[in-house]
Amino acid sequence: MRKDDLPGDGSKLERTEGNPELKEPFQLAIDTIPGLVWSAQPDGHIDFLNQRWRDYTGMTLAEACGWGWQAAIPPEDLAGLMEYWKGVLASGAPGETEARLRGADGVNRWFLFRAVPLYDEAGKLIKWYGTNTDIQDRKWAEALLAGEKRILEMISRWEPVPVLMETLCHVVEEISEEIICSILLLDEKGVRLTLGAAPSLPSSYTGELKGLLDSYEAGPCARAASLMKPVIIADVLEDEPSVFFRELAVKHGLRACWTTPVFSSSGQVLGTFALYSRIPSLPSAQQERMIGQMSHLAAVAIERSQEQEKLKRSEAYLARAQSLSSTGSFCWNVSTQEMVWSDETYRICEVDRSVTPTGELTRDLIHPEDVGLFFQMLSGHETDYRFECRLRLPSGKIKHLQVDGAAVENEQGQRVEWIGNFMDITARKLADEALRASEHLARGQLNALKKTLDALSQESEPDHFLAHVLGTLTEEMEAHSVSVWEMNPTVGQVELVANFEDSRIQLPAKLEPPRSKAANEPRDHPVWTEFFREGKHCVVGMLDADPPMVRLEDGQNTDAHHWYGDQISDPQVGASIKRLAELGIITTLCVPLLLAGKVTGLVSIRFQQRRTFRREEVELTRALTHHVMLAVYWMRLSRQSRETAVVAERNRMARDIHDTLAQGFTGVIVQLEAAEDAKSKGLYDNVDHHIQRARELARESLKEARRSVQALRPQALEERSLPEALEALSQKMTFGTPMRVSFVLEGNPRPLPAECEGNLLRISQEALTNAVRHAQAGEFIIRLSFTPQRVTLELSDDGSGFDPAAKSDGFGLLGIRERVEAMGGELALISRPGHGTVHLISLPLSSASSSLL
Structure with a gap:
């Protein structure tokens, strides 16, 4: 550094000594800045140390100047520091090194020593300036991490417990000077403490303590084990109730003891971990953390050793x-x-x-x-x-x-x-097969959902939408035809709603009179009664049997029964079966239509060959049947009103389908792709885990679809607050993906109206799905902020971005806008190609509290 490089007048630092008017404010500034500052002559002779340096070391300026400052350096550090300082002086270049500096309280702390030279205009070295920066916390953390690593390596090598315990004590004592460490172990009967390790405690101390370790009055370690909680004795003379321990500790120069129980993974006491100090004191925050970490390592070592010994002693090893x-x-x-x-x-x-x-x-x-x-x-x-x-x-x-x-x-x-x-390896083979089956199921669900959403967004006539849904169901199941029946509770009969055959839909008004008559609901039938009462299982019909038979599809190969029991002679039943036989129908699968948990009808899927159904196929039909329920529900609403209420309800259903099943299937596909990746790497345990997670996501999506039909708030908000639901959503949807998700909560959260919380959750779900599926984002941040006047939701990703002004055929952004408008809020969308996307939703709390009631 040259004088010209100094701020302002390059000679200002030099001129303060000769100018009292400059010296006083400059001296005050140097003495009060938060750091230890000093200067030296070209030969290294210290000529100034600021007030903070003198306050920390307790030395006067006269004592520290020249080479007197060396008295504040611990002898074990001084030689290395002096050698380095002389090398810096010889080089004339800036330098920095680490050493300890003794404080006025006698405690050594680690500092970073930095020095820079000052040259005049002619290039002559005229001064050295330096600072000492406290790095004790960093050195502590580094030492603790190194100690933990060392202990864990020893544990992994199955080192004997006595060696492990002694090493652990040495690590603690190296990290925290003036501290003595001990570990006591509880015997197999759980009634007596024995010495595990105390390398720095005198044998005269540990020898006298033997035989009394099982007594509550023996001292703090026995009390900690008995009470199962830490015992902190800041001053043995004042705080220790045990006369024996007090006299024994003082005799050996021990004035403070901080001890904590060592717990097993099941919560049982394994022993105690204690730190002793020769001066009365309480543990620092660092020492408290160290006690917690090291006692946990001790527990791991003890438990693992005990387990090893048990296995070695077992004849069944x-x-x-x-x-x-x-x-x-x-x-x-x-x-x-x-x-x-x-x-x-x-x-x-x-x-x-x-x-x-x-x-x-x-x-x-x-x-x-x-x-x-x-x-x-x-x-x-x-x-x-x-x-x-x-x-x-x-x-x-x-x-x-x-x-x-x-x-x-x-x-x-x-x-x-x-x-x-x-x-x-049966489980592995089954996992391979399950992966293929689950992938087929997920692809089928996704394909069906896409077709349904496309039809929902394009068809204005409910009848046509129902035809699309039934056509999709027929195609995915490779069926001959599908019929939809609804229960008429007034007369206790199921009535035909629609029949899909030969790629055409037929409604009751267009069918021949004999075919539009209602079929009676069988009473006290072992299959149909259970079907209509519970709706938990589908029903498989076998028309090639004589007489035709039915059974519950519950995965247990339940017994088959006559199709209509004592109603087999009903002419209407006979005509229906005859017509199906003429069409070549051999197998039928009847799936319940559910609304608010109640069976409101059924969907009959017909096949021209004998069929058995895997669990994945049944789940697919149940998922697709919910689409049918939505279509029938929409058709009923449309018949009641062609006005704006129908449009609003259709949009709600479309949003909910989009925000539940679509995002759910995205999660399913992510998990299946993760399973494929795990399989290719031979990580078969991970394959099972990902497949299980995919199943859970599919079931959760199915549950949310049901709740959507019932117009209920999302299940996640029934069980959690909005912040908890948002955080859980982010973890669930990105599990098994490389995306990093952060959730930030600002302000004091408060409950919002149910519809408002549901909308904010669905908006977050849509944005996160887009980031995972389309934007190839690596990071996604959810920030939920509460102020007295507003609640703000910010959703940002670092993905590919897009042009918000460009025309979009997707439903997601439209759904977000509609939800924000329904809440009376404001939406800001910031994005451009290659620069990620930010959704900012701002909602006045007055609006959230009143407009949605």
């Missing part, structure tokens, strides 16, 4: 390991043909433990198509092998196995036996 991995072992003697199975092999093969395994038994258990492969691998020339095969158990159950093994040879190179293991 190997069996336990095999059971955990679903892996069984076997040995086959080539000459005697004797076989030995482990317990887990018996369990996998579902064979009683008393049965002696033989080659014949093994052949009978292996699937006929895989027997040749199994024995070919064992009789081949390879000494090591791995292959997959199937078991076909006597119960008919199929299991998939991965077989690994090796040949054992004698000294002459002859094979004497085969050893290997079976790993049950």
Whole structure:
């Protein structure tokens, strides 16, 4: 640094000594700035230290100037600091290093020492200026992190507990000077504390304490274990009730003790963790955090060691390991043909433990198509092998196995036996199949939803919209035809609403009179009565049976019963069955129509071949049937009124369909893609997790669709406040994706009207869906702010953005605008291609409190 580089007049710092008018304010500024400041002559001789430096060290200016400042440096740091300072002086270049500086209270703290040279116009070094910056907190955090890493590495290597405990004490004592650490362990009976580690406590102290550790009066550690809470003794002489411990501690120079119980993962006391100080004091905030972190590490080490010892002592250690991995072992003697199975092999093969395994038994258990492969691998020339095969158990159950093994040879190179293991990979195989089935289901749901939304946005006639929905249902299920029936509670009959056949919809007014008559609801029927009362299960009809039969599709292959029971002689029933037979219908699937949890009718899906239905197919039909319910509901509203009320209700339904099922299916697809990625990487546990998450999202979307039909507020707001629901929504929709989501709450949240909270939740859901599905965003921020006058919701992402002025065919932005207008709020949309998108919704609280009531 040159004098010209100084602010203002480059010689101002030099001239303050000779100019009293300048010196006083400048001196005051240097002395009061929040830092330790000093200056030195070109040879390193200190000629000034500001007041804060002197206050911190407790030294006078006369004592510290020159080289007297070295008295404030701990001896173990001084040599290195002086060597570095001399190197900086010799180089004439700026420098910085770290060292400890002793305070007036005798406590050493870490500081960052910085020095910069000052040159005159001729390039001559004329001065050094420097600062000392307190970095104690940073050094503490670094040391604590390094200590934790060291302990965790030792735990992972199964180091003995005594070594771990002693190392942990040393780590604590290195981090916090003047502190002594001890760890006491609770014995197996849970009644007595024993010494775990206390490397810096004198043996005379720990020796006298033995035998009294199980007594409440023995001291703070015994009380902490007994009370199951921390005990803080700031001054042993004043605060310690135990006379014995007080006298023992003072005798050994211990004046303060801070101890906490060490808890297991199940909440049981494992021991105590204590810090001692030789001066009366309370723990600092840093020391309190360290106690919490280190006691947790001690718990992990103790629990893991205890578990290891239990496993080593257990005779079933190997069996336990095999059971955990679903892996069984076997040995086959080539000459005697004797076989030995482990317990887990018996369990996998579902064979009683008393049965002696033989080659014949093994052949009978292996699937006929895989027997040749199994024995070919064992009789081949390879000494090591791995292959997959199937078991076909006597119960008919199929299991998939991965077989690994090796040949054992004698000294002459002859094979004497085969050893290997079976790993049950059935779950993995089923996960693969479930992934394919779930992907098919999700694609079908998404395709159906797209077609439904397209029809809803384009069709002005409810009849045509219903035709689109029924056509989509027929196509997705590969069915022959579909009919819709509604319950007439007045007469206790189901009446035909619509029939979709040959790509055309037929309404009752257009059908022939015999076909439009209502069918009676069967009374006291083992299938139909349950169907109309509960609506939990679909009904499968089998028309190729004689007589036609029906059964509940509940996944349990329930018994079949006559179609109409004692009403089989009803001419109307006979005519209906005859007509279906003429159409070649063999199987029907009846799905309940639900409104407010009550069965209001059914959808009958007809097939010209014998069908069995997977659970995914049934769930798909139930989801699509809700579209039918929406279409029928809309058609009924349309018949009642062609005015604006119908338009408003249609928009509400469209928004709710869009905001529930569409976003839900987006989440399903995200999870399925994550499952595919996990499968490709061999992470089969993750595959199961993602598939399960996809199922949960599909069910949640189905539940929200039901609530939409019932005009109920979202389920998330029934169980949570708006801030909690928004945060949960962000985590749920981005689980398994690389997107980072942040939720920020500002101000004091207050309850809003139900419709207002529902609208804000749906708006957030739409914006987040667009960020995930279209914008390829990496980060999404939800900011909810409350002020006395307004509530503001800001939704921002760093995605691809778009031109808000451009024409859009999507329904999402229109739905957002309509919701904001309904709340009497304001919407600001900020976006441009390549620069992300920001939705800003501002709602006056007076509007939120009154206009939506």
